[in-house]
Amino acid sequence: MKVTQISVFMENKNGRLAEITKLLASKNISLRAVTIADTADFGILRLIVKEPDRTRDVLLEAGFTARETDVLAVAMEDKPGALADVMELFEKNNVNIEYLYSILAGKGDKADIVFRVEDLERGQILLKQNGYDRPLDL
Amino acid sequence: MTVYTPEEIEYLDRQALEALQLLRLKRVITQALATPFYKERLGGVGIKHPEDLKSLDDLKKIPFTTKDDLRDTYPYGLLAVDKKEVVRMHASSGTTGKPTVIYYGRDDLDRWTGLTYRSLKACGCDSEDVFQNMMTYGLFTGGLGLHYGAEELGMFVIPSSGGNTRRQFMLMKDFETTVVHATPSYMLHLYSQMENMGIELSDLKLEKALIGAEPHSEDLRRKIETLFGIDAYNSYGLSEMNGPSVAFECVEKSGMHLWEDAYCIEILDRDSMEPLEDGEIGELVLTNLIRHASPILRYRTKDLTRIIPGSCACGRTSRRIDRITGRTDDMLIINGVNVFPSQIEEVVMKVPEAGNNYRIVVRKKGTLDVLIVELEIGPEILSDDTRDLYALKGRLVDALKASISIKPVVELHEPGQLPVQEGKAIRVVDERGNLY
Numbered sequence: 001m002k003v004t005q006i007s008v009f010m011e012n013k014n015g016r017l018a019e020i021t022k023l024l025a026s027k028n029i030s031l032r033a034v035t036i037a038d039t040a041d042f043g044i045l046r047l048i049v050k051e052p053d054r055t056r057d058v059l060l061e062a063g064f065t066a067r068e069t070d071v072l073a074v075a076m077e078d079k080p081g082a083l084a085d086v087m088e089l090f091e092k093n094n095v096n097i098e099y100l101y102s103i104l105a106g107k108g109d110k111a112d113i114v115f116r117v118e119d120l121e122r123g124q125i126l127l128k129q130n131g132y133d134r135p136l137d138l
Numbered sequence: 139m140t141v142y143t144p145e146e147i148e149y150l151d152r153q154a155l156e157a158l159q160l161l162r163l164k165r166v167i168t169q170a171l172a173t174p175f176y177k178e179r180l181g182g183v184g185i186k187h188p189e190d191l192k193s194l195d196d197l198k199k200i201p202f203t204t205k206d207d208l209r210d211t212y213p214y215g216l217l218a219v220d221k222k223e224v225v226r227m228h229a230s231s232g233t234t235g236k237p238t239v240i241y242y243g244r245d246d247l248d249r250w251t252g253l254t255y256r257s258l259k260a261c262g263c264d265s266e267d268v269f270q271n272m273m274t275y276g277l278f279t280g281g282l283g284l285h286y287g288a289e290e291l292g293m294f295v296i297p298s299s300g301g302n303t304r305r306q307f308m309l310m311k312d313f314e315t316t317v318v319h320a321t322p323s324y325m326l327h328l329y330s331q332m333e334n335m336g337i338e339l340s341d342l343k344l345e346k347a348l349i350g351a352e353p354h355s356e357d358l359r360r361k362i363e364t365l366f367g368i369d370a371y372n373s374y375g376l377s378e379m380n381g382p383s384v385a386f387e388c389v390e391k392s393g394m395h396l397w398e399d400a401y402c403i404e405i406l407d408r409d410s411m412e413p414l415e416d417g418e419i420g421e422l423v424l425t426n427l428i429r430h431a432s433p434i435l436r437y438r439t440k441d442l443t444r445i446i447p448g449s450c451a452c453g454r455t456s457r458r459i460d461r462i463t464g465r466t467d468d469m470l471i472i473n474g475v476n477v478f479p480s481q482i483e484e485v486v487m488k489v490p491e492a493g494n495n496y497r498i499v500v501r502k503k504g505t506l507d508v509l510i511v512e513l514e515i516g517p518e519i520l521s522d523d524t525r526d527l528y529a530l531k532g533r534l535v536d537a538l539k540a541s542i543s544i545k546p547v548v549e550l551h552e553p554g555q556l557p558v559q560e561g562k563a564i565r566v567v568d569e570r571g572n573l574y
Contacts, residue, residue: 044524
């Protein structure tokens with residue numbers, strides 16, 4: 001379901017990621033998902049955490065450029081074809097996916113995938129209607 | 139009055155030269171009085187008629203004209219003739235917004251061509267030469283300026299304009315170019331590309347390079363001469379004073395003759411604006427004596443140089459100025475194009491999502507200059523979508539290209555990564571070292 005993702009702007013410079021993770025560690029912030037959108041010039045680090053507001057503030061205070069973005073986190077069966085079912089659902093209903101990534105260490109028989117979709121509202125309703133409405137356990 | 143042949147004019151004694159200057163100055167004052175701008179300026183110092191100017195010394199009464207004056211009177215405020223008399227305009231960078239525009243009537247162009255003809259001849263060019271003009275043709279005066287003088291001299295002119303190095307080499311080789319006109323950095327660029335493009339020095343018939351439009355040292359001139367095995371001659375000009383051939387080196391290569399029958403030279407202390415002795419470095423202030431459509435009196439070039447004392451071995455009597463040793467303002471010269479940091483700031487401020495923290499860096503990439511605009515990405519402009527950030531970069535590159543005619547590299551940076559000195563952000567960093 002809808003969760004808040006933290007996006008952090010990073011220059012392509014040695015040690016930036018190490019600095020960020022060290023900062024978050026010092027504030028006892030545990031990462032549930034982490035991914036980087038990498039371009040030739042810069043990167044955007046995307047994080048899922050338990051306390052997004054606090055995480056954003058920690059980053060901003062340390063001088064990083066961070067903002068919150070809404071994404072959809074979908075808990076699905078951890079079995080072949082589960083992701084294909086969700087993709088088909090989105091595709092049939094014209095919900096465009098900008099990117100997706102998985103949440104670290106699935107719990108039990110569930111796998112969690114984060115989707116960034118163009119029409120968040122529509123995506124959310126669609127998931128609910130199709131039984132993908134288990135709240136994410138962070 | 140005495141009528142001189144063009145050749146005689148180059149060798150006039152001081153007295154005759156000054157008499158000619160006064161005569162031409164009065165003519166230009168007549169033109170200036172036809173513009174509301176100068177009518178008021180000159181009226182303010184008691185010049186209501188050209189005959190109110192009794193001697194060349196009276197020029198000092200006239201207030202300076204600045205680039206800002208040209209911008210403020212844009213587009214037609216300094217046009218002294220009916221628009222139908224104008225046959226061409228040129229323009230150069232303003233400090234912000236509008237460019238500074240210069241108009242030429244038929245006779246103005248002919249007189250300017252007379253100077254470019256004279257300059258080419260002075261450095262030994264003749265009708266046997268094949269002249270490849272690698273300066274940009276367009277609003278910039280560098281290309282068209284020398285073009286007509288070269289035709290007048292009977293040179294075989296190849297108007298190749300700037301860029302496209304592979305084609306430049308092809309033309310140089312196939313048409314046996316003997317003289318090129320280019321910026322010093324483009325000459326170095328050509329050399330650096332020779333091996334890459336399969337060109338040997340022996341494929342070329344090059345004898346001379348006329349170099350200008352950007353500052354360069356004597357060492358750089360020698361380097362160009364040695365690399366190509368040619369002679370390189372220094373050229374100085376600015377559109378406010380017509381364009382190239384305000385001052386040009388003769389075969390002696392001992393400073394640039396500033397054609398005094400066409401321009402009144404003053405070298406003034408950069409702080410007090412008081413006149414300096416020959417040999418002392420100060421701001422070059424010029425009055426155009428030969429352009430009637432756009433009269434410009436006592437123009438502050440913001441270029442620093444000195445008059446070289448003594449006479450030249452060539453016998454020409456126009457005094458020589460030294461190579462430009464610096465600027466009194468923050469103007470940058472990037473691959474021969476004049477750019478003011480204020481122009482860049484204006485563009486950055488107009489792209490609201492660009493924020494307002496930026497830095498301008500100029501550095502050498504190989505032999506050419508590259509302009510980098512580093513932009514800080516704050517939380518308010520951060521998008522989670524990399525495409526949005528690329529689109530922002532693209533918009534900024536396009537807007538800057540439109541404004542300053544140079545395609546910059548826009549880099550996105552995290553806040554606080556741009557260096558700050560004593561609490562004040564450094565806006566401009568020129569990493570090219572000592573250019574002058």
